[in-house]
Amino acid sequence: MSDFKVHILGCGSAIPTALHYPSSQVVELRGKLFMLDCGEGTQRQFRLQKLNFQRLVAVFISHLHGDHCFGLIGLISTLGLLGRTGDLQLIGPKGLKSYIEPLLKQFCMDLKYKVVIEEINHKEEAIVYEDRSIIIKSFPLAHRMPTLGFTLKEKVATRHLDKAAVDFFQVPRSFYPKLLLGEDYLNEDGELIANTRLTKQGKMAKCYAYMSDTSFNPNALKYLEGVTSLYHEATFMKSEQERAKRTAHSTAQEAAEIARLAGVERLLIGHYSARYYSVDALLNEAKEVFENTIASNEGMVIEL
Numbered sequence: 001m002s003d004f005k006v007h008i009l010g011c012g013s014a015i016p017t018a019l020h021y022p023s024s025q026v027v028e029l030r031g032k033l034f035m036l037d038c039g040e041g042t043q044r045q046f047r048l049q050k051l052n053f054q055r056l057v058a059v060f061i062s063h064l065h066g067d068h069c070f071g072l073i074g075l076i077s078t079l080g081l082l083g084r085t086g087d088l089q090l091i092g093p094k095g096l097k098s099y100i101e102p103l104l105k106q107f108c109m110d111l112k113y114k115v116v117i118e119e120i121n122h123k124e125e126a127i128v129y130e131d132r133s134i135i136i137k138s139f140p141l142a143h144r145m146p147t148l149g150f151t152l153k154e155k156v157a158t159r160h161l162d163k164a165a166v167d168f169f170q171v172p173r174s175f176y177p178k179l180l181l182g183e184d185y186l187n188e189d190g191e192l193i194a195n196t197r198l199t200k201q202g203k204m205a206k207c208y209a210y211m212s213d214t215s216f217n218p219n220a221l222k223y224l225e226g227v228t229s230l231y232h233e234a235t236f237m238k239s240e241q242e243r244a245k246r247t248a249h250s251t252a253q254e255a256a257e258i259a260r261l262a263g264v265e266r267l268l269i270g271h272y273s274a275r276y277y278s279v280d281a282l283l284n285e286a287k288e289v290f291e292n293t294i295a296s297n298e299g300m301v302i303e304l
């Protein structure tokens with residue numbers, strides 16, 4: 001299995017139901033965990049999916065509707081009880097501090113680790129996290145309050161050494177780093193060996209985008225360049241189009257239309273309205289527009 005995957009912890013909207021938990025996902029890359037939204041029930045889902053709390057690096061909150069953030073203080077408290085000492089980054093739109101800081105004062109005065117809260121400007125694209133393996137950006141979504149979408153892109157080597165070729169052309173080891181940066185090799189006889197003869201194309205970087213909550217918004221397409229898998233909310237069926245518009249949500253078909261326009265490989269839908277007992281109809285409506293659609297469900301692990 002790939003080392004870049006997403007675990008679905010919750011994919012319902014607004015209120016918990018017998019079928020779905022509110023929104024939360026965990027993206028895993030090379031052993032590190034990044035949480036997207038933190039609705040109620042997240043901790044139990046962590047346990048059920050055997051995810052390691054200690055590997056959680058950062059939590060990204062899309063917006064401050066309760067179905068995306070009511071699980072935060074419980075999670076932060078539990079991490080303390082489990083003996084965490086390393087910082088936890090908490091990243092979200094303006095208002096995140098005024099929501100969580102009083103709760104930290106009330107319940108988490110004796111934490112042995114620091115919660116580093118960062119409020120992001122929701123009106124423009126921004127890099128919100130970066131390390132050797134991943135780059136995470138936020139971008140604006142169109143909802144009833146400041147709301148962030150996120151893209152998570154793995155970092156991969158663009159070129160690999162062709163071992164047989166570098167041996168054949170007797171390229172010294174000290175030149176390998178330059179080869180990986182794309183330089184050609186000039187040998188002792190003054191012959192220039194093209195980089196493409198000495199290296200192979202590395203694998204293409206996968207990129208996952210998370211868009212919840214949002215109305216149908218083609219303006220966001222410019223942030224989806226290079227995205228391979230897209231999670232897009234699909235709260236309603238097309239029969240509820242008017243309601244979707246009024247509440248700044250999307251229908252399954254609209255989610256699929258964004259996937260089609262963005263040219264992604266795969267669409268995941270979620271954030272289902274509590275009115276639907278089955279997601280089959282939502283999935284079918286999405287598939288009419290974009291065939292490679294998956295209806296996310298709690299417990300699913302999807303390779304990115």
Ligand SMILES: [Zn+2]
Nearest residue numbers: 013014067213
């Ligand atoms: Zn929501």
Ligand SMILES: [Zn+2]
Nearest residue numbers: 063065143213
């Ligand atoms: Zn919302």
